[in-house]
Amino acid sequence: MQYLLNGLPIGAIYALVALSYSLIYTASGVLNWSQGDMVMLGAYLGFAFFHFLHFGFTLALLGAMLLVGAIGILVQLCILRPLRKRQAPPINVVIATLGVAIVTRNLALAIWGPEAQIFPSPVSSAPLAIGALSVTRQDLLIVAVAILLMIVLHYLLRKTRKGKALRAVAQDRYAAVLMGVDTEKSDALAFAASAALGAAAGILVAPVFFVTFNMGAGIGLKGFVAAVIGGLGNIPAAIAGGFFLGIVESVAGGQISSGYRDAITFALLILVLWLRPSGLFLRKVRQRV
Amino acid sequence: MQTHIMAISGICKSFGGLQALDDVCLDVMANTVHGIIGPNGAGKTTLFNVITGLVPPEKGKITVRGVPLPFARPAQLAPLGVARTFQNIRLFKSLSALDNVLIGQHVHTPTPILSIIVNGGAARRGEKAAVEESLAALRFVGLEDKAGELVRNLAYGQQRLVEFARALAAKPAILLLDEPAAGMNPTEKSHLVQLIRAVQERRQTVVLIEHDMKLVMNLCSTITVLDHGKKIAEGTPDHVRHHPEVISAYLGRSGSHAGSTGN
Amino acid sequence: MAIENTGKKLVLLLAVAVPLLLPLLVSNNYYLHVINLAGIYTLIAIGLNLLSGYTGQVSMGQAGFFALGTYVAGLLAINLGIPFWAASLAAIAACALCGAAIAIPAMRLSGPYLVLATVGFGEIIRLILLNWTPVTRGAAGLTAIPLPKFFGWQCSSEAQFYYLIFSFVLLGTYVAYRLAHSKVGRTFAAIREDELAAEAMGVRVNRYKSAAFVLSAIYAGMAGALYGAFSGVASPDNFTFDDSVAFLCMSVIGGSRTIVGALIGSFMLTGMSEALRALQTYRLILYGGILIFTVIYMPQGLAGLAATVRARLRRTAGRSAAASTGGEGKA
Numbered sequence: 001m002q003y004l005l006n007g008l009p010i011g012a013i014y015a016l017v018a019l020s021y022s023l024i025y026t027a028s029g030v031l032n033w034s035q036g037d038m039v040m041l042g043a044y045l046g047f048a049f050f051h052f053l054h055f056g057f058t059l060a061l062l063g064a065m066l067l068v069g070a071i072g073i074l075v076q077l078c079i080l081r082p083l084r085k086r087q088a089p090p091i092n093v094v095i096a097t098l099g100v101a102i103v104t105r106n107l108a109l110a111i112w113g114p115e116a117q118i119f120p121s122p123v124s125s126a127p128l129a130i131g132a133l134s135v136t137r138q139d140l141l142i143v144a145v146a147i148l149l150m151i152v153l154h155y156l157l158r159k160t161r162k163g164k165a166l167r168a169v170a171q172d173r174y175a176a177v178l179m180g181v182d183t184e185k186s187d188a189l190a191f192a193a194s195a196a197l198g199a200a201a202g203i204l205v206a207p208v209f210f211v212t213f214n215m216g217a218g219i220g221l222k223g224f225v226a227a228v229i230g231g232l233g234n235i236p237a238a239i240a241g242g243f244f245l246g247i248v249e250s251v252a253g254g255q256i257s258s259g260y261r262d263a264i265t266f267a268l269l270i271l272v273l274w275l276r277p278s279g280l281f282l283r284k285v286r287q288r289v
Numbered sequence: 290m291q292t293h294i295m296a297i298s299g300i301c302k303s304f305g306g307l308q309a310l311d312d313v314c315l316d317v318m319a320n321t322v323h324g325i326i327g328p329n330g331a332g333k334t335t336l337f338n339v340i341t342g343l344v345p346p347e348k349g350k351i352t353v354r355g356v357p358l359p360f361a362r363p364a365q366l367a368p369l370g371v372a373r374t375f376q377n378i379r380l381f382k383s384l385s386a387l388d389n390v391l392i393g394q395h396v397h398t399p400t401p402i403l404s405i406i407v408n409g410g411a412a413r414r415g416e417k418a419a420v421e422e423s424l425a426a427l428r429f430v431g432l433e434d435k436a437g438e439l440v441r442n443l444a445y446g447q448q449r450l451v452e453f454a455r456a457l458a459a460k461p462a463i464l465l466l467d468e469p470a471a472g473m474n475p476t477e478k479s480h481l482v483q484l485i486r487a488v489q490e491r492r493q494t495v496v497l498i499e500h501d502m503k504l505v506m507n508l509c510s511t512i513t514v515l516d517h518g519k520k521i522a523e524g525t526p527d528h529v530r531h532h533p534e535v536i537s538a539y540l541g542r543s544g545s546h547a548g549s550t551g552n
Numbered sequence: 553m554a555i556e557n558t559g560k561k562l563v564l565l566l567a568v569a570v571p572l573l574l575p576l577l578v579s580n581n582y583y584l585h586v587i588n589l590a591g592i593y594t595l596i597a598i599g600l601n602l603l604s605g606y607t608g609q610v611s612m613g614q615a616g617f618f619a620l621g622t623y624v625a626g627l628l629a630i631n632l633g634i635p636f637w638a639a640s641l642a643a644i645a646a647c648a649l650c651g652a653a654i655a656i657p658a659m660r661l662s663g664p665y666l667v668l669a670t671v672g673f674g675e676i677i678r679l680i681l682l683n684w685t686p687v688t689r690g691a692a693g694l695t696a697i698p699l700p701k702f703f704g705w706q707c708s709s710e711a712q713f714y715y716l717i718f719s720f721v722l723l724g725t726y727v728a729y730r731l732a733h734s735k736v737g738r739t740f741a742a743i744r745e746d747e748l749a750a751e752a753m754g755v756r757v758n759r760y761k762s763a764a765f766v767l768s769a770i771y772a773g774m775a776g777a778l779y780g781a782f783s784g785v786a787s788p789d790n791f792t793f794d795d796s797v798a799f800l801c802m803s804v805i806g807g808s809r810t811i812v813g814a815l816i817g818s819f820m821l822t823g824m825s826e827a828l829r830a831l832q833t834y835r836l837i838l839y840g841g842i843l844i845f846t847v848i849y850m851p852q853g854l855a856g857l858a859a860t861v862r863a864r865l866r867r868t869a870g871r872s873a874a875a876s877t878g879g880e881g882k883a
Binding site for chain 1: 604665675676793847851
Binding site: 375 | 727730731734735736738739741742745746748749750751752753754755756757
């Protein structure tokens with residue numbers, strides 16, 4: 001049971017990243033391999049805001065989200081839009097996002113150096129006791145903020161015009177174009193939102209992990225796995241997948257072995273892909289002829 | 290003496306709540322041009338999809354020359370002598386016209402792996418024969434000079450012809466054509482009619498979905514009319530043209546005046 | 553027409569002669585080492601081109617097969633003293649089996665699902681190699697992998713390895729070229745373009761996809777066996793996801809839809825990697841930038857660029873010839 005609780009905060013992080021993948025994938029069919037590096041950027045920028053500009057935690061969070069969101073828009077405009085215009089095959093788009101990942105990662109290395117930065121937590125990391133289990137305030141913060149962001153996103157997607165436009169594009173791009181939706185804007189928005197969410201995940205996880213230029217790679221991959229396990233085309237499924245993965249990892253790592261923990265994650269992935277590729281938390285998707 | 294070449298009986302298929310095909314029965318006679326018409330959404334393409342194994346029906350049976358067709362196994366249609374074209378052209382876009390037609394012959398050409406690797410005689414002979422067949426098919430539709438051209442660089446009408454040639458290259462007993470004239474201008478259409486007649490003369494059977502009434506009435510010896518998944522009429526063009534249910538299905542416009550409504 | 557033929561023959565002659573004489577021209581061992589490495593990677597890239605470029609099944613897990621090849625051949629040589637040629641065959645067989653096993657679930661997947669499955673495969677192999685210490689020696693990896701020996705001829709110098717690797721590259725290129733320019737290659741391409749239509753033509757798509765997987769695994773496995781003998785050491789660190797990414801980049805930048813693209817891509821990327829080593833971090837930033845640029849502006853890779861240039865030259869030549877004879881211009 002303790003493992004379950006331990007799995008929640010990392011599950012929340014995975015959920016945020018998985019959500020970001022799903023958001024971009026449903027909106028524009030793009031698989032964004034640089035998602036993990038947005039997380040990394042969020043952590044570094046948050047750290048910079050916090051340390052050098054002496055922002056409070058909330059301000060640093062918002063600042064990082066805005067800045068990384070802007071970077072996301074830049075990537076969309078300079079890279080993804082030309083690719084779409086030239087009807088590039090999907091593999092080329094994947095490679096382009098890979099290129100973004102490589103560039104971002106090494107820029108971070110060049111700017112901040114190879115040593116891990118330590119991001120102080122805004123709340124104490126002393127464990128709280130809840131009955132027989134223990135959590136830290138840090139864990140609670142991560143889960144709380146993550147859930148808050150998801151609720152905000154949900155509201156934005158359902159109630160605002162831009163959000164509805166995004167959902168329209170996700171359902172039927174061509175029809176949305178015919179209805180006058182500016183798909184380029186909505187693509188950029190989707191990308192910016194994903195980047196911002198990734199940045200938030202980065203700041204949230206920074207006090208717990210080490211902040212290094214490489215941290216995006218692992219988190220990005222796990223987040224993607226979570227999105228696929230949950231169900232790629234669907235945001236609530238991605239969130240469920242994220243929490244599910246976090247808990248499974250925690251339990252497996254605790255009960256079985258921490259060395260093989262990642263192997264178990266991938267074995268789970270392969271199992272899901274084999275038996276239920278549309279995702280665990282998604283109704284089966286039928287292919288249209 | 291007219292023989293059956295394809296017998297379709299009792300085909301039912303629904304998608305979600307929509308009954309796309311409801312107990313459809315059809316007999317196609319050999320060496321004829323058999324038309325299938327009906328308003329949009331009648332289930333014509335779905336019927337083709339069921340025949341060619343892309344969509345499994347819930348009920349029913351189809352036999353070709355007495356042999357029952359397997360459902361949901363599209364790759365087994367070609368060896369049984371059934372070839373098709375698609376409503377929205379499905380060519381292999383970045384390949385040349387010749388390559389497209391060559392693939393049409395897939396089941397009739399051998400794949401001698403070892404000979405291919407060492408560039409042996411068997412492989413070269415096989416390839417040469419296949420290329421000659423394919424060029425002949427392209428010649429038949431009048432596009433031999435475009436053999437080396439990438440199909441995505443060809444005009445729309447030419448692409449339709451390449452798809453036609455590709456289906457022909459498989460030397461099928463039955464050719465299923467899904468709206469082959471869609472998007473063609475009158476010259477191209479009359480060319481198409483000539484080609485279909487020539488195919489019929491070569492003792493092959495053609496089943497045709499079309500919206501262009503003039504073309505259908507002109508070419509087909511038998512016409513089946515579908516509406517909302519059900520067969521509402523069947524017979525000669527004259528019979529169908531004057532059939533009251535057919536007329537009302539097309540909203541009161543008589544068959545001979547309905548122009549091509551396109552897609 | 554006659555000019556084209558002799559031109560082609562000349563190019564072919566050079567293509568074989570230059571590599572044959574290369575070690576005599578390049579005496580610098582370091583350069584030869586880099587060339588040898590590039591040659592090994594070329595094999596992986598060829599297999600990847602057949603799988604991803606021709607058949608359209610994107611794999612980001614080739615490092616897994618590469619690792620399997622190295623470890624199977626290496627362990628057999630170290631533990632049982634099995635000679636290189638037999639160990640390589642075993643490595644190839646292991647990879648072929650693995651490829652076939654992977655193909656069964658992978659065939660049903662496409663797009664991001666397939667990519668992820670291959671990534672998962674690569675990672676699982678790496679983790680097994682890392683954690684199954686009693687067999688694979690864990691993080692320490694393999695050391696002292698014996699040098700290849702053929703009928704008493706010991707292969708130890710860079711130049712000798714060059715000829716060994718070159719022979720395999722030649723063989724691999726030839727076989728791949730023959731396959732690609734035959735019904736097999738055509739069918740692969742058809743599957744890439746439109747699986748549904750291919751099936752309608754009677755193509756047994758699943759069989760061909762599996763074949764492509766197995767082929768790519770065999771190529772990577774052979775490369776692995778060569779790599780083990782060549783470098784003498786190997787550890788799970790050499791076979792990470794980043795390496796799979798590098799192989800994919802070689803395939804795409806060189807031109808994934810051709811066989812020669814594999815050669816171009818692997819030599820370009822390996823050479824660039826070494827040449828820019830001095831720039832350190834900036835090297836990778838440049839690398840990423842080149843990747844993005846290539847994929848946007850040269851989607852068919854360098855090989856594709858060459859083909860486009862050639863086609864354009866031919867068209868202008870045709871146009872000027874037609875103009876002078878009064879024939880019809882290009883539509």
